[in-house]
Amino acid sequence: MKCPSLINLLDYFQGQLPADERSGVLAHLSSGCPDCRENQRWLEEVLHLASEDKSFEYSEKTIQQVVSYFKARAATTSPSLPQFIARLIFDSFASNRLVDVRSDLAGTLWVSGRQMLFHAAGYDIDLRFEQAEDSDDEGLIGQILSEKQVPAGLARLSAQLIKGEAEIDNVTTDERGIFKFARVPVGVYNIKIQVPEGEIFIFEVTTAHSY
Numbered sequence: 001m002k003c004p005s006l007i008n009l010l011d012y013f014q015g016q017l018p019a020d021e022r023s024g025v026l027a028h029l030s031s032g033c034p035d036c037r038e039n040q041r042w043l044e045e046v047l048h049l050a051s052e053d054k055s056f057e058y059s060e061k062t063i064q065q066v067v068s069y070f071k072a073r074a075a076t077t078s079p080s081l082p083q084f085i086a087r088l089i090f091d092s093f094a095s096n097r098l099v100d101v102r103s104d105l106a107g108t109l110w111v112s113g114r115q116m117l118f119h120a121a122g123y124d125i126d127l128r129f130e131q132a133e134d135s136d137d138e139g140l141i142g143q144i145l146s147e148k149q150v151p152a153g154l155a156r157l158s159a160q161l162i163k164g165e166a167e168i169d170n171v172t173t174d175e176r177g178i179f180k181f182a183r184v185p186v187g188v189y190n191i192k193i194q195v196p197e198g199e200i201f202i203f204e205v206t207t208a209h210s211y
Contacts (some may be wrong), residue, residue: 001089003036004028004126005147006117010043010089082198086118093208114208120200122147125193129184129208137183138207144177144193158194163187 004012011017012025024026027034092115092165114129124145129138146155154177161169161181168189173179186209191202 003033003039004037005145006043006089007119007147008038009036013040013043068177081194082121084120084198084200086120086200086202089119089124090115090118091119092116116205118202121197122192123195123200125200125202127191127202127205131209132183135183136209137185138209140181140184142179142191144173144179144195146177146195153196158192160192162190162192169176 008017008021009027012022017025028128031039065182070093113131116127118125118127124147126143126145128141130141142159144157146154154173155175157173159171159173159179160167161182161184168184171179171180171181184207186207188204188206191205193200193202
């Protein structure tokens with residue numbers, strides 16, 4: 001069995017995975033896979049934080065902004081693609097006690113900075129803010145992971161960085177599903193990612209140094 005997705009592992013540890021899938025995940029974990037062992041340690045930390053911290057819930061203000069955004073789009077366009085709102089799974093800024101909880105995710109080296117994990121439509125979206133070397137701006141590195149698509153199927157997907165109604169940058173993913181926005185001024189942004197199933201929206205993403 002190949003490594004289960006983060007969402008499948010999360011469902012397994014929360015007892016929400018269907019019985020016919022649990023045995024396969026248990027057998028894989030028992031094999032001693034180092035990547036899944038690290039994922040297990042990380043998810044246990046996330047579950048512990050989530051049990052003590054309610055900050056993952058969207059505020060009423062954020063919900064109103066999301067509704068307003070889609071109303072504005074509906075008034076000016078006729079979108080033909082399904083649209084999905086990503087759900088926040090993890091934010092390394094949710095607790096000052098959690099620092100550098102992951103050193104390696106999906107084969108990609110991450111260093112200290114703000115890290116967030118979102119989920120929508122069968123996709124995990126990992127976001128990482130890092131301080132730019134020669135300015136006060138930040139670099140935003142993202143990676144799209146799919147429960148179904150092989151890594152090669154995640155290449156050349158469009159990722160847009162949006163502030164208000166304005167598009168700040170538009171990039172495409174590489175063969176590993178990774179995308180990068182090189183210079184992001186401090187602030188709050190929305191991100192839109194086009195996947196084969198439709199458009200994934202991530203709302204109210206705040207840069208690390210906005211805090």
